[in-house]
Amino acid sequence: MLTLHGVSKSFALREGSYRAVQGVSLSVEAGSIHGIIGASGAGKSTLLRLMNLLERPDEGQVLLEGRTLTELPEQELRKERQKMGMIFQQFNLVSNATVSRNVAIPLELAGYPRKQRKERVQECLSFVGLEEKAGQYPARLSGGQRQRVAIARALANGPKLLLCDEPTSALDPVTTADILGVLQHINSELGVTVIIVTHEMDVVRSICSHVSVMEEGRIVDSFARRETGFLPPAGHTGSYREQITGRAGGAYV
Amino acid sequence: MFESLQQYEAQMWESIGETFVMVGISIGAAVLLGLPLGTLLYFTRKGQLYENRGLSALLNAVVNVVRSFPFLLLVVALIPFTRFVVGTAIGTMAATVPLSIVAIAYYSRLVEQSLLEVPRGTIEAARAMGASKIALIFKFLYVEARSGLVLGLTASTISFISFSTVMGVVGGGGVGDFAIRYGYQRFETEVMVYAIIVMIVLVQLIQFTGSTVARLLDKR
Ligand SMILES: Nc1ncnc2c1ncn2[C@@H]1O[C@H](COP(=O)(O)OP(=O)(O)OP(=O)(O)O)[C@@H](O)[C@H]1O
Ligand SMILES: [Mg+2]
Numbered sequence: 001m002l003t004l005h006g007v008s009k010s011f012a013l014r015e016g017s018y019r020a021v022q023g024v025s026l027s028v029e030a031g032s033i034h035g036i037i038g039a040s041g042a043g044k045s046t047l048l049r050l051m052n053l054l055e056r057p058d059e060g061q062v063l064l065e066g067r068t069l070t071e072l073p074e075q076e077l078r079k080e081r082q083k084m085g086m087i088f089q090q091f092n093l094v095s096n097a098t099v100s101r102n103v104a105i106p107l108e109l110a111g112y113p114r115k116q117r118k119e120r121v122q123e124c125l126s127f128v129g130l131e132e133k134a135g136q137y138p139a140r141l142s143g144g145q146r147q148r149v150a151i152a153r154a155l156a157n158g159p160k161l162l163l164c165d166e167p168t169s170a171l172d173p174v175t176t177a178d179i180l181g182v183l184q185h186i187n188s189e190l191g192v193t194v195i196i197v198t199h200e201m202d203v204v205r206s207i208c209s210h211v212s213v214m215e216e217g218r219i220v221d222s223f224a225r226r227e228t229g230f231l232p233p234a235g236h237t238g239s240y241r242e243q244i245t246g247r248a249g250g251a252y253v
Numbered sequence: 254m255f256e257s258l259q260q261y262e263a264q265m266w267e268s269i270g271e272t273f274v275m276v277g278i279s280i281g282a283a284v285l286l287g288l289p290l291g292t293l294l295y296f297t298r299k300g301q302l303y304e305n306r307g308l309s310a311l312l313n314a315v316v317n318v319v320r321s322f323p324f325l326l327l328v329v330a331l332i333p334f335t336r337f338v339v340g341t342a343i344g345t346m347a348a349t350v351p352l353s354i355v356a357i358a359y360y361s362r363l364v365e366q367s368l369l370e371v372p373r374g375t376i377e378a379a380r381a382m383g384a385s386k387i388a389l390i391f392k393f394l395y396v397e398a399r400s401g402l403v404l405g406l407t408a409s410t411i412s413f414i415s416f417s418t419v420m421g422v423v424g425g426g427g428v429g430d431f432a433i434r435y436g437y438q439r440f441e442t443e444v445m446v447y448a449i450i451v452m453i454v455l456v457q458l459i460q461f462t463g464s465t466v467a468r469l470l471d472k473r
Pocket of ligand 2: 044045046165166
């Protein structure tokens with residue numbers, strides 16, 4: 001689905017530069033829910049933004065279904081981005097636009113047939129269970145509802161891939177479970193591949209099929225869920241994998 | 254008291270008309286050219302999407318020079334340019350040229366400030382959706398900044414009214430000029446007071462309208 005080959009990104013600082021992502025290679029399987037977990041400042045958000053080229057890598061390649069995004073000119077890249085949805089911790093809705101208008105904007109951007117837009121907006125809003133909020137402004141909604149609008153907006157153009165940057169970090173535990181349920185539903189019902197950046201172990205435990213652990217700009221561990229769960233690490237090192245699986249010693253939970 | 258007012262009523266209305274022409278054209282210039290200039294000031298700033306040091310420094314220098322120029326001297330300095338644009342350096346139309354130039358510089362700065370208040374996340378979301386530059390500006394930036402843009406235009410309009418009062422020096426007329434020529438210079442104090450009241454009412458009305466529109470537009 002999505003492949004990164006030796007991708008690096010540095011930011012210019014006053015003294016020298018800071019390497020936020022260092023030579024990351026990663027392959028995200030179609031149909032998976034791929035978690036990227038790590039401490040604050042590990043470079044998770046930067047890595048996610050490299051995937052839709054909001055940030056241009058200094059080196060390395062990004063491939064979406066075999067197309068090398070890093071070689072595309074800006075205009076074609078915009079078309080590719082319309083096939084990827086993205087949601088954020090702070091929702092990032094247009095606050096001066098109604099809920100339905102927010103969902104309609106990506107349709108306009110993609111040149112979706114004018115006459116069918118209204119219907120499509122309805123469809124997306126009912127998928128996230130917010131049809132009755134169509135005429136409201138985001139300021140009147142709860143955090144969970146705002147994230148649902150953001151999800152509806154991200155789904156409008158029928159993306160194959162959904163990028164999520166800490167989508168539940170601004171929400172309480174109950175709402176978090178709610179939103180994770182919606183993401184899982186999108187994955188299973190619509191077949192959308194989901195990449196989810198988080199620092200919350202619970203997010204990974206509850207919905208991820210694959211996990212990559214990030215530390216100081218590198219991926220230091222990658223593992224997939226088996227029928228029996230995640231494979232615990234061999235040794236007791238206090239690693240993310242150990243915390244996620246709740247044990248060490250290499251046996252399944 | 255009313256006698257003197259009646260005597261000058263025709264001139265009074267004429268001068269109000271001149272003020273409307275001068276300020277109206279300045280507002281037009283502010284919107285048509287100040288808005289894009291302010292948008293460019295915003296985009297080329299350090300850390301913004303189309304960061305461009307050279308262009309940013311140039312635009313800032315021009316805007317600052319215009320804004321710091323004593324207005325009367327600017328009017329005089331621009332006489333050759335005014336003559337080139339409208340064919341004459343005297344009269345109401347001629348007066349709109351320096352006024353418009355100041356209007357563009359003033360409003361562009363306020364536009365830049367309003368756009369800076371749009372959350373970065375909104376722009377990030379727009380880019381992630383594959384928005385073109387034009388779509389980013391019209392479907393995201395201006396939508397989120399709209400109440401600030403209206404308030405900025407309101408404040409600018411009030412400044413243009415103030416600037417327009419000195420346009421008598423180039424025969425621009427207007428309420429301010431009327432107050433000076435008929436009220437002050439002919440010792441018709443009532444006429445002067447009346448003209449000032451007209452100005453005050455005008456400014457109050459504009460501010461009220463601007464604030465109300467801005468409030469209605471703001472759904473944040
Ligand atoms: N535009 C930028 N300019 C300079 N430095 C940046 C920029 N973006 C990110 N960084 C730096 O890169 C590093 C990684 O940032 P990133 O946001 O990817 O981390 P993160 O893992 O998402 O952290 P968090 O959990 O806090 O969101 C940080 O040290 C950050 O300060
Ligand atoms: Mg982050």
